Amino acid sequence: MKKIIIGNWKLNLTHLEGIQLLQKINYSLQKDTEEYVEVVLAPSFTSLRSIQTVISTDKLKIKLSSQDVSRYSEGAYTGEVSANQLLKLSVDYCIVGHSERREYFHETDEIVNEKVLKLLDSEIVPIFCFGESLQNREQGNYLDYIKNQINTGLKNVRKDKVNKLVLAYEPIWAIGTGNVATIDNIIEVLEYVKVLVSEKSFFSEENILLIYGGSVSPDNASEILNTKIVNGALVGGASLDSDKFVKIINSISI
Ligand code: 13P
Numbered sequence: 619m620k621k622i623i624i625g626n627w628k629l630n631l632t633h634l635e636g637i638q639l640l641q642k643i644n645y646s647l648q649k650d651t652e653e654y655v656e657v658v659l660a661p662s663f664t665s666l667r668s669i670q671t672v673i674s675t676d677k678l679k680i681k682l683s684s685q686d687v688s689r690y691s692e693g694a695y696t697g698e699v700s701a702n703q704l705l706k707l708s709v710d711y712c713i714v715g716h717s718e719r720r721e722y723f724h725e726t727d728e729i730v731n732e733k734v735l736k737l738l739d740s741e742i743v744p745i746f747c748f749g750e751s752l753q754n755r756e757q758g759n760y761l762d763y764i765k766n767q768i769n770t771g772l773k774n775v776r777k778d779k780v781n782k783l784v785l786a787y788e789p790i791w792a793i794g795t796g797n798v799a800t801i802d803n804i805i806e807v808l809e810y811v812k813v814l815v816s817e818k819s820f821f822s823e824e825n826i827l828l829i830y831g832g833s834v835s836p837d838n839a840s841e842i843l844n845t846k847i848v849n850g851a852l853v854g855g856a857s858l859d860s861d862k863f864v865k866i867i868n869s870i871s872i
């Protein structure tokens with residue numbers, strides 16, 4: 619299966635800075651990268667249009683992701699952006715349920731679920747984020763916590779709607795901290811999640827990608843990305859530096 623590397627730019631870069639970074643990344647990518655890895659960039663809403671224009675005009679082998687979507691389709695919801703609006707911008711993927719949105723914008727598992735269903739209706743691939751806090755981990759109940767996030771967040775997902783679904787394990791204690799999860803932590807959780815979702819009607823080996831995010835860097839990428847169960851990475855800080863981001867992509871060897 620092709621691996622996937624997603625750069626989550628979070629609240630960084632104007633659209634002009636975003637175009638510059640896109641061009642630097644594209645320039646540094648090896649010619650055959652797209653044969654074994656899907657490279658995805660997730661800029662802010664304000665940059666989606668410009669980035670998409672460069673990707674399509676220059677025929678770049680880079681896919682586009684949004685960082686969020688509204689749970690509503692249309693109407694009096696000031697400030698929201700719908701799945702259909704993203705679709706019309708040729709957005710391929712959308713991050714949903716990131717822990718920063720759960721924590722700072724009070725997104726519940728139920729809200730995340732509504733967003734997932736809206737994305738699937740619009741044929742945008744959800745990058746569904748889940749992961750425990752340090753407290754959950756220290757208390758030892760992190761697998762139950764994750765099970766609940768997944769069972770509620772992916773409720774009513776229908777098999778006929780799922781062409782592809784990215785499940786991103788992002789332990790909160792590893793995000794932006796430099797404390798990357800150990801490979802044993804990652805394998806334990808991804809194997810657990812694989813069994814959990816394999817019981818669901820929408821599951822098939824080919825359409826579920828299990829990935830990791832949290833302080834991924836050129837130093838630790840090779841060990842993580844060359845582990846069989848890990849289908850890719852969701853990269854925050856290091857995706858803002860083209861050298862680091864491309865080094866992470868180039869560390870894939872299987
Ligand atoms: P960092 O790579 O900066 O830890 O961020 C991870 C993340 O939140 C990606 O969505």
